[in-house]
Amino acid sequence: MTETILKVDDLKVWFDVKKPGAMPWTRPRKLKAVDGVSFELNAGETLGIVGESGCGKSTLARAVMQMVPIEAGSVVWLGDDLTGLDTRRMRPHRKEMQMIFQDPLASLNPRMTIGQIVAEPLKTHFPGLSAAKVKARVQDVLDTVGILPNLVNRYPHEFSGGQCQRIGIARALIVDPQLIICDEPVSALDVSIQAQVINLLMDLQKETGVALIFIAHDLSVVKHISDRVMVLYLGNVMEIAPAAELYDRPLHPYTEALISAVPIPDPVLERQKQVMLLDLDLPSPLDPPSGCVFRTRCPIAEPGCAQVKPVLADKGREHLVACHLR
Amino acid sequence: MSNGMAILNPQQPRTAAMAERMAEVKGRSLWADARARFLRNKAAMVSVGVLGAVFIFAFFGHLVTPYDNETIDWNVLGKVKELGKPSLANGHYFGYDDSGRDLFARVVQGTQVSLMVGVIGAAIAVIVGTIYGAVAGYIGGRVDSIMMRFVDIAMSVPYMFVLILLLVVFGRSIEMIFVGIGLTAWLDMSRIVRGQTLSIKNKEFIEAAVATGVPSFTIIRRHVVPNLLGVVVVYATLLVPQMILTESFISFLGLGVQEPLTSWGALISEGTSTMNYGTLWQLFFPLAFFVVTIFAFFFIGDGLRDALDPKDR
Numbered sequence: 001m002t003e004t005i006l007k008v009d010d011l012k013v014w015f016d017v018k019k020p021g022a023m024p025w026t027r028p029r030k031l032k033a034v035d036g037v038s039f040e041l042n043a044g045e046t047l048g049i050v051g052e053s054g055c056g057k058s059t060l061a062r063a064v065m066q067m068v069p070i071e072a073g074s075v076v077w078l079g080d081d082l083t084g085l086d087t088r089r090m091r092p093h094r095k096e097m098q099m100i101f102q103d104p105l106a107s108l109n110p111r112m113t114i115g116q117i118v119a120e121p122l123k124t125h126f127p128g129l130s131a132a133k134v135k136a137r138v139q140d141v142l143d144t145v146g147i148l149p150n151l152v153n154r155y156p157h158e159f160s161g162g163q164c165q166r167i168g169i170a171r172a173l174i175v176d177p178q179l180i181i182c183d184e185p186v187s188a189l190d191v192s193i194q195a196q197v198i199n200l201l202m203d204l205q206k207e208t209g210v211a212l213i214f215i216a217h218d219l220s221v222v223k224h225i226s227d228r229v230m231v232l233y234l235g236n237v238m239e240i241a242p243a244a245e246l247y248d249r250p251l252h253p254y255t256e257a258l259i260s261a262v263p264i265p266d267p268v269l270e271r272q273k274q275v276m277l278l279d280l281d282l283p284s285p286l287d288p289p290s291g292c293v294f295r296t297r298c299p300i301a302e303p304g305c306a307q308v309k310p311v312l313a314d315k316g317r318e319h320l321v322a323c324h325l326r
Numbered sequence: 327m328s329n330g331m332a333i334l335n336p337q338q339p340r341t342a343a344m345a346e347r348m349a350e351v352k353g354r355s356l357w358a359d360a361r362a363r364f365l366r367n368k369a370a371m372v373s374v375g376v377l378g379a380v381f382i383f384a385f386f387g388h389l390v391t392p393y394d395n396e397t398i399d400w401n402v403l404g405k406v407k408e409l410g411k412p413s414l415a416n417g418h419y420f421g422y423d424d425s426g427r428d429l430f431a432r433v434v435q436g437t438q439v440s441l442m443v444g445v446i447g448a449a450i451a452v453i454v455g456t457i458y459g460a461v462a463g464y465i466g467g468r469v470d471s472i473m474m475r476f477v478d479i480a481m482s483v484p485y486m487f488v489l490i491l492l493l494v495v496f497g498r499s500i501e502m503i504f505v506g507i508g509l510t511a512w513l514d515m516s517r518i519v520r521g522q523t524l525s526i527k528n529k530e531f532i533e534a535a536v537a538t539g540v541p542s543f544t545i546i547r548r549h550v551v552p553n554l555l556g557v558v559v560v561y562a563t564l565l566v567p568q569m570i571l572t573e574s575f576i577s578f579l580g581l582g583v584q585e586p587l588t589s590w591g592a593l594i595s596e597g598t599s600t601m602n603y604g605t606l607w608q609l610f611f612p613l614a615f616f617v618v619t620i621f622a623f624f625f626i627g628d629g630l631r632d633a634l635d636p637k638d639r
Contacts, residue, residue, distance in 0.1 A: 065537050087541075094539030107530035111552040113353055121538045154353035171534070 005178060005211060006041040006064070011073035013056070013063045013235075017286060031286050033059040035235040035293075036073070038312070043178065046205065046212040048226030048243065050219055050258065054282060056235040057215045061181045064213070065099060066090055078178075095125040098172035102184040104164035108156035114167050115152030118142065121175045141170045145200060162193035169200065173208075181213045186221060198225055219262045223247055228318070231255050234285055234293040237312060241319040251321040254294050292324065300325055360556070363633040370629025373622035380619050384441055387434035392417055395431035396586055407604045412611075420611045423593075424600045432588055433611050439589040440570050440616070443503060447569035450508040452562045455515025460546050460554070462516070463523025474520065477513050485510035489572075493581045500583050507572060511565065518561055522554040556634035563627035567620040574616065590616040 012035055016028035034056045041047050049057050062068045064075055066082050075082045077093060085093075098121070101107035108117050118138050122129065139149035145166040156164055165185060172180050182201065186194040202225060205212060216222050222229055222243070229246045231238040231254065239252040250256045260276040278297045283289055289296045295305040302325065310322040364370060388394075399422065401409070412421035412429075420429035462473040489506040496502050526532065527550070535545050574591025576582040583589045590612050597609030 067533070067536055087539075091539040094537065099534065099537040101530040101534060103530055107534050109531040109535075109549050109553070110356055112548075113355075120535070120540065124538055124540050124544075150350045151353075153350055155355050157356070158353060168534075171538075 003043045004040050005043050005078055007074075007076040008040070008064065009038050009074045009076070011037045011060070011063055011075060012071040013059050013068055014071040015068075029286055032235050032288060033285060034063060035288070037232070037235070037237050038073075039230055039237070039240060041179070041211055041213065044205070044209040044211055045228065046214055046226045048222035048229040049213065049215045049232060050217060050222050050229060051232035052217060052258075052282060054285070055232045056285075057217075057232055058183050059235075060232070061099070061183050061213060061215055065097060065181060091125075095121065095175040096177055097179040097181065098175065098177040100165070100168050100172055100180060100182045100185045103188050104161050104168055105156055107168050108164055110156055113153050113155055114142075114147075114159070117156070118152075118167060118170045118174055121171060125175055137174060138170075141174045142167075144173065144204070145170045160193075161189050162196060165189060165193075165197050166200065169197075169204070173204065173210075176208070177210060179211045179213065181215070183215050184217070185214075187216065187218070194221065201225065219247075219258060231258065234283065234288050236293050237320075237322060238294065239319075239321045240312070241321075242317070245317055245319055249319070251315060251319065251326045252294075252323050253298050253300055253326075292322075360630075360633040364629055367629040367632060369625045370633075373625035373629070376618060377622040377626065380437065380615065380622070381441065383615075384434060384437040387437070388431060391419065391428060391430050391434075393428035393431050395427060395435045395588075397428075398426045399428075400426065412607050421605075421607045423608055424596060424603075424605065429608060429611060432593060433615060436588045436590050436593045436612060437615055439500070439583055439587060440573060440591070441619075443500070443507070443573040443589065444566040444570040446504065447507045447511060447573075448562050448565040450504070451511035451515050451565055451569075452558060454508070455512035456519050456551065456554075456558055458512065459516035459519025459521075460523050460550050463520040464527055464542065464546050464550055466524075466527070470520070474517075477516055480510070481513050489576065490579075490581060493576070498581055498584050500587065503573060503576065503582060507569060511569065515558075515561060515565070518557060519554055522557050523550055526550055526553050556630075560627055560631045560634060563623055563630055567623040570616070570620065 013033050014035075015031040015033055017031045018026065018028045037056075037060055039047065049060065051057050059068060063070055066075070066085065070083050073083070078096070080093070082090065082093060108114070112120075115135075115138055118141060119134050122134055122137060135152075138152060142149045142152065147163060147166050147170065156167070159167065168185075169180075180201075185201075186197050189197060198221060201212065201214075204210065212225070214222060214225055226243045228240060229243050230240045231246075231252065233254050238254050239246065239250070241251075246255065247259060250259055257276040257278050260274065264270045264273060276299070278299075280297050283293070283296055289306070291304075291306040291308055292298070292301070292310050295301040298305065305324055308324070310324050312320045312322045314320050315326075409422075412419060418428055418430065420433055423429045423432055458473065458477075462470045485506075488509065489503075492506045493502055532545060532549055535549055540548070570590070573582055573589060574594065577589050577591030578595040580595065583592055593612035594609065594616065597606075597612060600608050
């Protein structure tokens with residue numbers, strides 16, 4: 001089960017940003033949403049991606065799905081390079097990787113019944129399938145995610161947020177994908193429903209062997225579900241390590257700060273806890289700091305950090321970190 | 327589903343068995359909700375009734391009168407003020423027009439033409455405008471810029487001038503009115519639809535469809551258009567009276583539909599020109615139909631807007 005299914009190499013996604021009110025011919029500035037991210041994903045594995053808002057988590061997911069134009073680098077999926085494939089040649093790969101979204105209700109078309117919504121990927125990729133087979137499969141998948149299959153004719157607004165997310169998961173599952181990218185699938189749900197959805201995802205993974213890329217900004221959720229965790233900051237990878245290793249022995253100062261900020265569900269311990277606060281705000285990705293992008297907020301930064309950009313270095317135990325000093 | 331841990335296995339046989347016993351539940355679509363709200367709107371429902379009556383009048387009015395719209399009653403001609411008054415007794419319910427023809431039959435004919443112009447004109451505008459706007463908005467980027475700049479340029483041409491020019495150059499016919507109105511009416515529609523498309527395009531369900539690999543035109547047809555149809559329907563009901571007004575104005579100027587055809591605008595024009603002779607009913611009847619119909623459309627449009635977007639009241 002250690003076969004690599006996804007290999008992302010030095011992926012860069014830059015967006016053109018024009019100043020408001022600029023002339024049409026002025027050259028746009030580049031917003032470096034993802035700036036040289038590399039990682040590998042094994043079959044059946046869960047990779048958690050954490051980072052604060054605007055660090056490029058969602059953009060990275062969309063770049064892997066080939067939904068945003070890629071500036072440089074490559075995404076190799078099951079041995080095929082996906083970068084630069086046109087929509088027609090990309091289509092066969094779309095059924096192998098599916099996506100779950102942050103806002104459960106907004107990710108379902110309000111004018112379609114959930115039966116139609118869940119059936120859509122199946123009908124897109126297997127247009128020859130008979131209506132009876134599609135229906136049977138839809139009911140099967142809905143049953144798997146814990147939605148009563150006799151509700152297929154209902155509309156999304158008749159379901160709760162957690163149920164909508166289950167429907168979203170059913171839609172992703174129906175084509176038997178090998179990878180599901182979960183873009184903050186539980187951030188919009190309340191805590192008890194979060195647990196249900198996460199457990200559902202973990203059960204499904206156990207059953208089908210699907211790999212997950214799990215994006216979240218809640219570190220405890222990520223720790224619970226992930227085999228390995230990747231920490232992003234300003235479109236750069238700071239640290240990748242197995243989940244337990246990362247939480248027990250964070251090497252990067254940014255990871256330390258993130259972990260120290262996780263609330264502990266015990267008021268006594270919570271009051272004693274030292275939170276490592278970072279100075280300043282997140283720098284603009286339009287104008288990232290030179291050298292190490294984290295140096296402007298890093299408590300241990302040295303003058304040398306501004307010169308050279310650190311590369312991910314293996315510190316043993318599959319623990320990779322991008323820091324000059326650790 | 328109280329215990330999150332046991333979603334999959336222990337409950338599964340039970341849910342399956344439960345589903346077996348239960349029939350499929352029918353959902354309430356947003357359309358059904360909107361219909362219920364619309365049916366509760368009294369002004370709109372009265373307007374629907376009035377409009378229905380106008381349509382029945384247009385299609386079956388000729389069956390109620392023994393007179394047709396082209397026979398001239400030579401006895402009345404020249405003495406319309408004295409002999410041509412509306413009368414239930416002689417069957418000329420709306421009286422005579424200035425040429426001694428039965429005005430009821432003329433109004434039936436005019437109603438047919440005006441409604442046809444309104445409905446067909448609005449339909450052309452809606453279909454062309456929706457497709458154009460949705461494609462421009464969904465594809466975006468340079469295609470969008472080019473398509474919308476074209477609309478801007480077309481809009482900057484004074485359309486009444488173009489319409490009059492068309493009618494003068496290619497002859498006055500009802501087909502030419504359709505062409506002229508069709509050329510300009512879809513422009514507004516395409517702008518509105520493009521704006522709506524831009525906001526729908528960024529919704530996650532569109533992203534989900536893209537991620538699934540649904541082809542672009544299927545996305546437009548299946549995900550974009552049904553979600554902007556509410557706005558389109560409202561605008562279309564407001565477009566119909568606008569079409570009728572345009573046609574009436576053109577006909578009032580004498581450039582629109584030509585004898586022996588007629589329309590509300592042409593009849594009103596005739597009515598105003600004979601006002602001085604004291605035959606006010608020639609103005610009153612077509613004008614009443616015109617005003618009532620336009621009001622009905624506006625009330626229905628209002629009701630639809632409230633029904634389709636209850637937040638936007």
